[in-house]
Amino acid sequence: MNAYESASHYFENAASVMDLSPNMKKLLSTPEREVKVQVAMKMDNGEIATFVGYRIQHNSARGPMKGGLRFHHEVDSDEVLALASLMTWKTAVVDIPYGGAKGGITVSPKTLSSNELELMTRRFVDELQDVIGPDKDIPAPDMGTNSQVMAWIVNQYERYHGFNPACVTGKPIELHGADGREEATGRGVGLLTEALLAKDKRNLQDTTVAIQGFGNVGSFAASYIAEKGGKVVAISDISGGRFNSKGINISAALEHVRQNGSLKGFESEKDISNDELLALDVDVLIPAALGGVLKKENAGDVRAKYLIEAANGPVTPDADQILTDRGVVILPDILANAGGVTVSYFEWVQNQQYFRWDLERTRTELKKKLTRSFEKMWDIATEKHIPLRSAAYLMGIGRVGRATVLAGI
Ligand SMILES: NC(=O)C1=CN([C@@H]2O[C@H](COP(=O)(O)OP(=O)(O)OC[C@H]3O[C@@H](n4cnc5c(N)ncnc54)[C@H](O)[C@@H]3O)[C@@H](O)[C@H]2O)C=CC1
Numbered sequence: 001m002n003a004y005e006s007a008s009h010y011f012e013n014a015a016s017v018m019d020l021s022p023n024m025k026k027l028l029s030t031p032e033r034e035v036k037v038q039v040a041m042k043m044d045n046g047e048i049a050t051f052v053g054y055r056i057q058h059n060s061a062r063g064p065m066k067g068g069l070r071f072h073h074e075v076d077s078d079e080v081l082a083l084a085s086l087m088t089w090k091t092a093v094v095d096i097p098y099g100g101a102k103g104g105i106t107v108s109p110k111t112l113s114s115n116e117l118e119l120m121t122r123r124f125v126d127e128l129q130d131v132i133g134p135d136k137d138i139p140a141p142d143m144g145t146n147s148q149v150m151a152w153i154v155n156q157y158e159r160y161h162g163f164n165p166a167c168v169t170g171k172p173i174e175l176h177g178a179d180g181r182e183e184a185t186g187r188g189v190g191l192l193t194e195a196l197l198a199k200d201k202r203n204l205q206d207t208t209v210a211i212q213g214f215g216n217v218g219s220f221a222a223s224y225i226a227e228k229g230g231k232v233v234a235i236s237d238i239s240g241g242r243f244n245s246k247g248i249n250i251s252a253a254l255e256h257v258r259q260n261g262s263l264k265g266f267e268s269e270k271d272i273s274n275d276e277l278l279a280l281d282v283d284v285l286i287p288a289a290l291g292g293v294l295k296k297e298n299a300g301d302v303r304a305k306y307l308i309e310a311a312n313g314p315v316t317p318d319a320d321q322i323l324t325d326r327g328v329v330i331l332p333d334i335l336a337n338a339g340g341v342t343v344s345y346f347e348w349v350q351n352q353q354y355f356r357w358d359l360e361r362t363r364t365e366l367k368k369k370l371t372r373s374f375e376k377m378w379d380i381a382t383e384k385h386i387p388l389r390s391a392a393y394l395m396g397i398g399r400v401g402r403a404t405v406l407a408g409i
């Protein structure tokens with residue numbers, strides 16, 4: 001099952017509980033626009049390179065479309081469409097005035113020089129500049145992109161449209177970015193892990209955690225959890241995993257990655273593989289890298305009681321069923337990692353108002369938004385005796401569906 005089939009399965013599941021009419025189901029599952037472009041450029045050595053870029057605009061019933069840009073060698077139209085649809089439900093679950101979109105380029109960014117990365121990003125914006133914009137579709141970071149890439153995007157977009165900081169979020173602070181956006185997804189993962197544990201009268205101090213992926217999301221989630229007294233016993237990245245039964249020193253790991261570019265060579269009690277990390281005997285498992293890492297073949301190995309979907313789509317439907325049957329509580333991606341898009345919204349609001357918030361305000365508002373959405377999802381799940389994922393989809397699809405009906409076609 002590919003990423004799109006997985007996302008469709010979760011949508012169909014929720015739609016059947018909601019009794020959505022076939023016509024509404026078709027409307028909500030059909031993307032509004034799919035853009036596929038050639039990104040051609042000259043590499044440092046003078047050779048011509050051609051990449052393929054995508055922007056899929058899934059739904060705009062609740063506002064301008066919103067979602068990140070992924071630079072990764074596995075990006076294809078199915079994956080981007082799946083991720084775009086998740087954004088539609090995610091923005092609705094946290095009730096921010098956006099629809100959903102996603103984009104990306106099929107490329108391994110680490111194989112490019114900084115100059116080449118910049119040029120590729122600028123050529124991509126040349127192709128997309130007429131379909132994106134602050135009131136149409138607002139990109140942001142995802143895997144393989146960061147605030148520097150967003151800086152090139154805003155600069156290139158402004159060459160066509162003039163001063164326009166709200167055209168993209170996740171920008172550097174110096175270029176109208178929001179204090180708190182970089183940490184937001186990981187911080188949200190941490191806050192929501194606490195909220196979920198609290199339902200079982202537990203807290204982070206008595207909790208062991210394993211985190212797959214130590215990029216933007218995984219590293220900030222690890223920092224938050226460790227600061228709150230949680231024991232992060234395992235972390236990993238593409239170079240493999242590290243385990244320490246007494247808890248990994250997260251500040252030291254961050255410093256190692258800053259100096260060396262990855263966890264490779266970071267000392268710990270023992271090295272583990274990414275597969276072994278997923279099967280560790282911990283309380284909380286947080287996949288924060290690629291999609292589809294928990295599938296039929298390895299779902300039975302999971303020993304964690306709580307699974308927090310920091311990545312988008314880390315659990316296939318087969319695995320979801322196996323884990324749910326085994327009593328693993330899954331906090332679904334469309335809420336678990338929504339801290340990022342929520343603070344992107346705060347950044348966009350600040351850009352529109354030319355007024356900057358301080359970090360405290362951002363953190364307070366983020367907690368308020370995520371906690372409110374979590375409690376609502378929890379109440380729906382409890383009342384209807386359904387898993388948290390189904391409850392979150394009910395919230396998201398319900399809000400998009402109502403907006404669609406009220407607006408009329
Ligand atoms: N950046 C953001 O604000 C948001 C990101 N997400 C999701 O979170 C996940 C991670 O995104 P970011 O942290 O932004 O990406 P990133 O590019 O900053 O970091 C990705 C991390 O995953 C690791 N990784 C890559 N391939 C791997 C593999 N095969 N096995 C194990 N680790 C691997 C990398 O080494 C790196 O540590 C993605 O699924 C993304 O869609 C979701 C919401 C917002």
Ligand SMILES: O=C(O)CCC(=O)C(=O)O
Nearest residue numbers: 067068140142340341344
């Ligand atoms: O910050 C944003 O606008 C989108 C982040 C994103 O791509 C995601 O939540 O998956």
